[in-house]
Amino acid sequence: MLWSVLQQPDLREFQDLPEVDRPQFRRMVAARPRNLVPGSWGRFEWLLQLTDTDEPAGWASLRIAERSTTTGEIGYSVVREYRGRGFASEALRAIVDEAFSNLDMRKVRAYCVPDNAPSRRVLANAGFEEDGVLPHGATVRGKPVDVLGFVLERVRWIQREAV
Secondary structure, eight states: OHHHHHTOGGGGGTOOOOOOOHHHHHHHHHTSOSOOOTTOOEEEEEEEEOTTTOOEEEEEEEEEETTEEEEEEEEEEEOGGGTTSSHHHHHHHHHHHHHHHTSOOSEEEEEEOTTOHHHHHHHHHTTOEEEEEEEEEEEETTEEEEEEEEEEEHHHHHHHHHO
């Protein structure tokens, strides 16, 4: 199902998605780690699904580098017809909570293109703060684009959740 979600043309509007065929994609996914536990590293992905129909509404991911398992990078995208319904916000909050509560992470990062105002709002509403511009930090539709960096530190998340 993740393959079909990633083929939605509107997901590439702001995303740096790989141009791979289905067999390559299966190999990439098969090589990913299976268990998200403290100290694990790699790319973890989840489908966002409607509970009443199990129809995919998008995806979310958490990437953890091998050399720094206390920092992760979150990504997400929602299929056009389900945008504006809170799926990205819910997924973001669930992954961030898992990262800070169960994975002993100190920091979570996210990146988005400046024109993606809805994603910027999702990040701001979750407590992420802008952390600068990364020139040519992604490739969207075959062209290098600048991206905005965002960061959320564990201390800030805990303070926000305590309110």
